[in-house]
Amino acid sequence: MLGVCYYPEHWDETRWAEDARRMVELGISFVRIGEFAWSRLEPARGEFDFGWLDRAMDVLAGAGLKIVLGTPTATPPKWLVDEYPDILPYDEQGKVRGFGSRRHYAFSSQTWWKESARIVEIVAERYGRHPGLVGWQTDNEYGCHDTTLSWGAEDLKSFKRWLRLRYQSTDQLNEAWGTVFWSMELNSFDEVALPNLTVTEPNPATRLDFWRFHSDQIAAYDRMQCDIIRKHSPERWITHNFMGFVSDFDHFKVGDNLDLASWDSYPIGFVEKFPFSEEERNRWAETSHPDIAPYHHDLYRAVGKGRFWVMEQQPGPVNWAPWNPVPKPGMVRLWTWEALAHGADVVSYFRWRQAPFAQEQMHAGLNLPGLDELSPGGIEAGQVAEELKALGPLPQTGKASVALVFDYQSYWTTMIQPQGKDFRYEELCFRWYEGLRRLGLDIDFVRPGASLEGYALVVVPCMTEVDVATESAFKRATGRILVGARTGSRDRNFAIPKNLPPGPLGESTGNRVIQTATLRPGLSDAVSGTVSGAGIRWREYLQTSADVLGRFSNGDPALTENGRMFYLACWPDAALLANVLTLVAEKAGLQLFPVPDFIRIRRRGNLTFAFNYGTEDWVLPLEADIVLGNRTLKPQGVLAWKMGDRQP
Amino acid sequence: MLGVCYYPEHWDETRWAEDARRMVELGISFVRIGEFAWSRLEPARGEFDFGWLDRAMDVLAGAGLKIVLGTPTATPPKWLVDEYPDILPYDEQGKVRGFGSRRHYAFSSQTWWKESARIVEIVAERYGRHPGLVGWQTDNEYGCHDTTLSWGAEDLKSFKRWLRLRYQSTDQLNEAWGTVFWSMELNSFDEVALPNLTVTEPNPATRLDFWRFHSDQIAAYDRMQCDIIRKHSPERWITHNFMGFVSDFDHFKVGDNLDLASWDSYPIGFVEKFPFSEEERNRWAETSHPDIAPYHHDLYRAVGKGRFWVMEQQPGPVNWAPWNPVPKPGMVRLWTWEALAHGADVVSYFRWRQAPFAQEQMHAGLNLPGLDELSPGGIEAGQVAEELKALGPLPQTGKASVALVFDYQSYWTTMIQPQGKDFRYEELCFRWYEGLRRLGLDIDFVRPGASLEGYALVVVPCMTEVDVATESAFKRATGRILVGARTGSRDRNFAIPKNLPPGPLGESTGNRVIQTATLRPGLSDAVSGTVSGAGIRWREYLQTSADVLGRFSNGDPALTENGRMFYLACWPDAALLANVLTLVAEKAGLQLFPVPDFIRIRRRGNLTFAFNYGTEDWVLPLEADIVLGNRTLKPQGVLAWKMGDRQP
């Protein structure tokens, strides 16, 4: 189903009814509102103005729209910031981040929690039982604009509290952090300092704890909002709109608070943000890379425990990337279908109408700036709505054959200690995901420690700390497991395990890492054997008792197999990655359906979808019962067929 | 005529007379002095030492030199800074910019205005009627070293005052800025915050007002100095020495205060500063690009309402660019003649003698460091002096055939909201200017709203806000008008016009822009039709009722013609730009005289000059009455001939 984001406060009240009517006419079912409206709801301390929102909700509900209401905490108004400057966040350089845009608050501020609870309670109480209301969104895009970590006095205070709880005594903290190194020992928790502005790099264990602390805080802050909402708004679900490639906090933990996950899908902007090559950036500039949106759909399906929305879908050119091309005709439709193919319940466009003023004035909407006139993206949304109606209800999303274990802490750990400056956890996961999808496989993201049973293949691109739960999930897993380099390389205190990496997996993999090389761009180490290609960026020196399926140029093991466990001792280049994934997928007994680099397929229930991101036609290489599109899949086209017995 | 900048305070008094004698001997008529001498004039609060300047002026005037005196406000002395630290400016990161170089003051400081008025009054009173004095220079290089905008407490105070005057009420301010977006609404002017250090980008309307406010302040500050000078120094003219590619404030408004404009011409340093390609940078490293100096001559002729000087002419290698090559032999002479060809009254070299000490010790002068010995540049200056004498008085500078509308606010607007990160207003104007000059055309810069009558062709590379005066000037214009992309794309409040861009020009151009793409380097959209080439960087999606002279690859209009109005819907690549300019110039009935990329021509009255920036000879392709140089124009050579009836 389709939805849209709407800001009644941006438009004259006289236009609301027509807006609602045209939404319904276009095939929109859901409308998200309110998430930035604090200054309109409470123009000054204790002075409330609910009339406009009362009327807006009535108009929207009256037109048949289902309302999702956002809590307005992402934009505290100026009067509040002036009253309590201690709510402001600080950047890593120690500078306050001021009023004038959004997310200008620190999760560490106690004042901020009090004020957040107050406004959420007031809004939840007033609208929690509104008949048009079906769900809530907490805040907006936690972590956006680098706001997970804050480096102010409030943050230090809260960090100390968190450390006291974690370590009980400074002896334990000193031991955990290894503060004997460089005389960093602390005599009391009061002596703890923020891990920034040091002469050279601060202690990595301190930095990891600082990151964990902030991640925990976001989950707790979100939980506070959810608890208040649930008290006042029975039978409504709660979500949060997560972002793409923001891994600063553990989304799984926030997901634990929620009924469903949602995310904001701007596929084109990521072409600039993700570390693609210039060649890839030029190639995918107007369509996005074919795995960018799907990667996140699959991730957030896991965060939402199987249930997710796209809360904000890019409807045309946006404003925030270094360059902002117009998506190719058909892409807004393609992205929408693709989200549905990956299991989205609802795809909701951002936003109904382009705002001609303020920061996002160059961000397209379903309607032209200020006008009651569909934009090109708006027209495509209408097309999807009609196709959806024609197709009838979509089948349930099933379990994939491949699990990818995704671990936020590994992102933090490798950011803190890259060792080679191009070791990027998200890039690694993305490239493994891409490699699997090029084989026509569906993928479930799985959080660390969760059950891996039922998957024919489990891939772990990198998981720096393998905790007890994960170790045990590996043991109980029923399929093959491919483990990447750096896995098990740190214990919970950011120390190298006593038995050397891969630590807890030493025995099951048969491996021990005695040295690690990071390789500058231009350097690589050729791999040959059952698999071939090269190791780049990160290359481990293994001692092994396992079977060796590939060897580096000097004969050292590169890929090992020990029972169900495969271990890849490097960051693989594209060739090696494709080889390794094919080999282990075949050993796992999976049926592969290799696709060109501009085609992707994805199954939902008994339907298989195909998407063409390229510039040439693709012909479906099998007989099928086609339900959407044609066997010849045009550029930017969508194709869906009913799965046969022996077919993908 | 020729001038020179001189610092008597840098040299022992015994050397002044000989310096003056040698200046006159070299053919120098004017000497600028005093603009950094505050600490010598007032070594401590209220203690003045005028003796040295009295004597210096007498010596210079006695030798027959005409004196231009600078007010010393660009360098407040340390005792003043220590007494009133509130005069110091702040950078955008909120850090104070301290004493130790120059321009360490904020235009917003009330103390600073008082102190400036005091010293200007004292200097003007003492020297305003000195018989050797012919003119004044206010301050020195406003805006240099990024000093237009300042971000301190004094700036916020003054900004609030300015906003109160502009908007009267916060309702109007909230409406104008669109503060309903992201809950940015303000309840009082006291709540206004500086538009820096925000979590993500601040409101663009706020930023534009902040820029306008600073620009207004500079004009008012300069006006204050002019008023004081005029009171004490009748019959002397006033100028200010502007800079190259500094567009942070509206130079036309400062020009309104002045009798003539002047600027500081360092052509070679700009080869590094301007966004040229590396290939261009290597090619023009030792001559500068052939349009760099002329572009500014034509701009400042407009700022000076027809009258301008080069106040500081590069005489050799300088010190401030990333690399500082020695100009090719002949370039100092060429630059001098070129300035005169573009209408300069006087070309004044910076400086008489290279100072062997302090920050500019690697900056060449007409004499070698510390010595009474001409440098290579000094010798070339002498050559020009002799040629000038031989040629007799130059004719009056006439009106050009082409007008280029230059708009400082468009620079601010596109800096605030580039949308594509290589959209640079100055680069766009420069490339259009270059394209026109490659056709052998002379160009007048015209400020927004000024009359365009009498020009066969008007070009508007980009003018984001088309105000009522400009709209009306367009209507009264008598020639063809070529309007570039983004023109009319914003109203005065930085909002998209209600009828979409080009707003006020929608009707006259027949166009409406419904979407805009910005294209990363490597991407382009081919244009074909009457003109061909490609759009790069910025590409609009037009709906049009006009004639379409060029189309993008998908058939969308790229160049339209509607009566006298041409509209170009993209940033053109070099080929498209040349095509478009040639086409419209021909349609405008202009006689073209295309020149190679290393040759430029320029007319002054009945004389036409040609300049060779290249490495090969160029032969004048017509019979002419040559008054300077030869028909075969050597590299770095200058040629001038009397214009024939049907000749350029």
Added chain:
Amino acid sequence: MLGVCYYPEHWDETRWAEDARRMVELGISFVRIGEFAWSRLEPARGEFDFGWLDRAMDVLAGAGLKIVLGTPTATPPKWLVDEYPDILPYDEQGKVRGFGSRRHYAFSSQTWWKESARIVEIVAERYGRHPGLVGWQTDNEYGCHDTTLSWGAEDLKSFKRWLRLRYQSTDQLNEAWGTVFWSMELNSFDEVALPNLTVTEPNPATRLDFWRFHSDQIAAYDRMQCDIIRKHSPERWITHNFMGFVSDFDHFKVGDNLDLASWDSYPIGFVEKFPFSEEERNRWAETSHPDIAPYHHDLYRAVGKGRFWVMEQQPGPVNWAPWNPVPKPGMVRLWTWEALAHGADVVSYFRWRQAPFAQEQMHAGLNLPGLDELSPGGIEAGQVAEELKALGPLPQTGKASVALVFDYQSYWTTMIQPQGKDFRYEELCFRWYEGLRRLGLDIDFVRPGASLEGYALVVVPCMTEVDVATESAFKRATGRILVGARTGSRDRNFAIPKNLPPGPLGESTGNRVIQTATLRPGLSDAVSGTVSGAGIRWREYLQTSADVLGRFSNGDPALTENGRMFYLACWPDAALLANVLTLVAEKAGLQLFPVPDFIRIRRRGNLTFAFNYGTEDWVLPLEADIVLGNRTLKPQGVLAWKMGDRQP
């Protein structure tokens, strides 16, 4: 002989004896300890815990190891920083650099001097006569992490004191700095400001004095530690462990305090740090460039007045470079032998055992992380120990045939005023050094002003200020002298000399520099004549009365010869440099032994060593009495032979 760095405080006391036994077994003679142990020695103000160190020293000495003890001042503990925050340093942006890593102190803080003296006295008193103790290391790596210069209130206070002593009166200071420029004149020393955070560049003379002041401070601080140590620890030598490519302070002056110099040799990390081309970086990634370590050996042999150690030798991959490859097998052995060939008394590895925790957990040791098991580097160290034993005592290191005058102040001067942004003093010296070693020559570094007698050839890549002592050393020199561009270009007050550069060398070279060009990458000026190649980056315009051996493209002199003095008027490209060095070396009567770019040779007494950094064999092209290795020198191999009569 070999040594190792050890941290007993990092390991359980029960492991010390076995560690000591295994050290001796491996062939280690020296052990450095204690330099980061303040928080263990004095866990809180005035509470001391010496027991552990007493026992550790007894265990180590008991095993037969000779102990080098470091003063623990590089890491003041948190309680001290909290008690006296004024000891913290400030960065150039004015931000405090806090606790949490190391070197978090300002040399300017008087409190810090008091506290340093206190702890050094306590440690020296307790351990100064320990029978196992043979020497001391003051502090650790002065200047590391950019800690020479600090920009806080304490620094300003101390700078004013230093200036008062240097200049006595502000008149002299104003004269020296040329403050008449830009009204920078000061009325009292109180008015002096830090030369940072200025609007544009601060006065270069001020900056140079600020640098000299900091350099002087380090020497005085070190002297203070040495004086205390000598009082309590008779018959022990003192050293400091310097770094590679840190030229922020005058190492020769610190060396004056010491009995011997030492340095920390991490050859691979420098491949990323030094401005090599990408091609060179890829080529030398796993071996380092063949001149990186030798350059520093020769430099520190001079700093140590003939005596030096490698205090920390890279034993495997490290953690601090952007990428950290594993050294090729054999390199740890090669580096060790190479240090010895260049005259090192001892090569001491960093560190005994890789620490699995804290900042340096990815830094290899002689043992695997946390384990009693040799790493690959540890095994190579053992090999060297055995070879050393077999070879017997090494001969004394003799005087080289070539002297390279190295001048820290020239580094400061050219950093302050690069004029062309790729003018890098260290790079220039390195390239000259490389060029000489490619000719098979041995090189002594010589400090400015020291005697040059006995050298057949003296090279001076650049020496901005030629002081009286140096001028006189040049006069008394007995060999040829090759002087590079910029030499003599500044007087002691950072002013251009009255007779123009090369100032004091004007007469002896026969040259006068009247202009200077800096050339961007891509530009060069061809040189031809007796030598050929091109000038890049820096190109002077000379007037000369000397013989001209090479000319620039326009005929200007590029290389001149005047008696014993050669002058090279540019930064030479590789070809020109090789030509010039060959020519002058031949004119100096030196016997050359050119080697391929991956081979280097070096003599120690009657032994000549050869080292292979490449990927192919090299065959010694002469008959020789080989004492180590084979005539066919394998990649990463070491060869040594006894020098014959007419052989290198």
